Structures are given as structure tokens and as C-alpha cells.
Amino acid sequence: MTASRSNATKAVKIWDIPTRLFHWALVASLAFMWWSAEEGGLWMDWHVKVGVFVLALLLFRLIWGFVGSETARFSHFLRAPQAAWQHLRALGSQQSAYHAGHNPLGAWMVVALLCLVGAQATTGLFATDDILVEGPLYDYVSSAFADRMTGLHHQLFNGLLAFIAVHVLAVFYYLVRKHTNLIKPMVSGRADWPEQQAEKQPNLHFVSAWWALAIFLGCYGGLMGLLNP
Numbered sequence: 001m002t003a004s005r006s007n008a009t010k011a012v013k014i015w016d017i018p019t020r021l022f023h024w025a026l027v028a029s030l031a032f033m034w035w036s037a038e039e040g041g042l043w044m045d046w047h048v049k050v051g052v053f054v055l056a057l058l059l060f061r062l063i064w065g066f067v068g069s070e071t072a073r074f075s076h077f078l079r080a081p082q083a084a085w086q087h088l089r090a091l092g093s094q095q096s097a098y099h100a101g102h103n104p105l106g107a108w109m110v111v112a113l114l115c116l117v118g119a120q121a122t123t124g125l126f127a128t129d130d131i132l133v134e135g136p137l138y139d140y141v142s143s144a145f146a147d148r149m150t151g152l153h154h155q156l157f158n159g160l161l162a163f164i165a166v167h168v169l170a171v172f173y174y175l176v177r178k179h180t181n182l183i184k185p186m187v188s189g190r191a192d193w194p195e196q197q198a199e200k201q202p203n204l205h206f207v208s209a210w211w212a213l214a215i216f217l218g219c220y221g222g223l224m225g226l227l228n229p
Contacts, residue, residue, distance in 0.1 A: 009192035012202060014100060014185045016069040018212030022061050023186055026117070029054050030164075034157075044133040048124070052136065052227060055121045056220035058114060063215050069206040071101035078111070079104040094177060098193060100202035109167055116160045123153040125227070136227035 029050050036047040065074040083104035091105075102110055125137040126149035138146055174180045185191035193202075 008195045010195055011188075011190040012100075012193040013189055013204065013206070014071055014191045014202070015189045016072065016206050016212075017189065017209045018064060018068065018216075019072045020186055020189060022057055022064070026054065026057055029057070030117070030160075040129070040131075042132075044129055048133060048135060051121050051124045052223055053220070054117065055125075056216065056223050058118050058121065059219040059223070060212070060216040061114065063219070064212060067207070067215075068212065070204045077102040077107040079107065081108075084108050091173075091178075094179070098180070098191075100204060106170070109163070109170070113160075113163055113167065116156065116163055120153065120156045120160055123149045123156060126150070127153045 032050055033047060033054070036043040036050070064072050067073075070076050084107070087103055087105040125135040126141050126146050128134040128138055128146055128150055135146075135149075141149075171182050174182050181192065
């Protein structure tokens with residue numbers, strides 16, 4: 001909180017535990033997937049296992065986007081492209097940006113990242129390293145199709161890295177240029193909200209984390225049953 005009352009802020013809960021755990025679990029999983037692919041060898045077994053875990057995370061996030069806490073729902077943060085364009089035009093301003101969840105531009109970045117990660121994980125189900133490891137669905141397709149999926153799996157990762165880099169740079173841009181900390185809320189769940197805008201303070205609805213755990217276990221168990229009959 002700053003010394004000036006006009007700039008004073010208070011902590012407001014924005015993100016629930018399931019959304020935050022999803023975010024950081026996905027970050028850790030993608031880092032491991034990159035590292036294990038670089039190492040190769042027996043680590044590729046874990047590469048495949050974590051890939052299935054990532055698919056379960058994405059399936060959970062899709063469901064949570066409809067039945068989860070308010071700020072996690074797609075209906076809450078997805079806005080028309082015009083809103084994202086207006087937000088992009090205002091990026092040059094040094095004024096802090098307060099949003100009860102994703103801003104209009106960041107929302108579309110989230111959707112793009114989820115789609116890219118989903119495509120990356122899905123192609124991995126059919127991929128092979130031509131040495132030791134094959135994706136869970138490799139035996140159900142032709143070798144030509146598997147080769148195409150393997151090539152696409154590698155190509156998509158380069159695009160995914162580019163989007164991740166833009167995402168990280170945007171987070172630091174907000175921190176340095178617009179004095180808006182987007183990392184803190186994704187860790188603690190609470191964001192700084194200006195006290196002079198108390199009447200605009202969000203009154204958000206949060207769903208129990210136990211429901212989220214049940215949904216994720218259902219997603220993971222279902223995928224394991226389908227991919228490892």
C-alpha cells in the first residue's frame with residue numbers, strides 16, 4: 001500500500017486455489033516436458049506420462065471454465081475482439097490496470113495458449129521417437145499418420161515457445177510500465193485494488209476446491225482408462 005491515499009490499495013481475492021494450481025502445474029509440466037525431450041532416453045517414458053497429465057489438466061480447465069469460480073469461467077473473461085483491440089491501444093499508458101481476472105487482451109492469449117498446449121499434447125499421443133517410446137495411441141494409426149503427428153508435435157512446440165515468451169514479456173511489461181503485478185495474484189490469489197474505487201470492488205463467487213479436485217481426478221482417471229486399457 002502506498003503512502004498517498006489516492007494511490008492506496010487493498011488486497012481483493014481474484015483467483016481461487018484450483019485455477020492457481022492449474023496454472024503452476026501447467027508451467028512445471030511444460031518445463032519438464034521440454035527438459036525430458038532434450039534429455040531423451042528413459043526420460044521419454046516420463047515425457048509421455050506427464051503429457052497425459054497435461055491433457056487431464058487441460059480437460060479439467062475446460063470444464064472448470066464452465067462450472068468453476070467466477071473469474072475462471074470463460075463467460076466472465078472472454079470479451080469481443082474489439083475490447084481486446086481497445087485494451088491493446090491503451091497499453092502505452094502508464095496507468096495501472098485493474099481487472100477482476102484476465103484483461104480482455106490477456107483472455108485471448110490464455111485461449112491461444114490452451115489451444116496450442118492442447119494440440120501439442122494431442123499430437124504427442126500418436127508420436128514416436130523411433131527408438132524406445134511411442135505415444136499411447138501410436139498402435140492405432142498408420143505409420144504415415146504417426147510420422148505426420150510426430151513432425152507436427154515438434155513444430156507446434158516452437159510456436160508454443162513463442163507464445164509463452166510473449167506471455168512472460170507481457171507480464172513483466174505490466175509490472176514495469178503499468179505498475180500492475182500480475183504474478184502476485186496468481187500466487188496468493190489476491191490482487192491490489194484501489195481504495196478510491198471501493199464501489200467498483202468485485203464481489204466474486206468462488207466454487208469449492210473439493211469440486212475441482214473431484215473433476216480433475218475424474219478427468220485424469222478417465223484419460224488413463226482410455227489411453228491405457
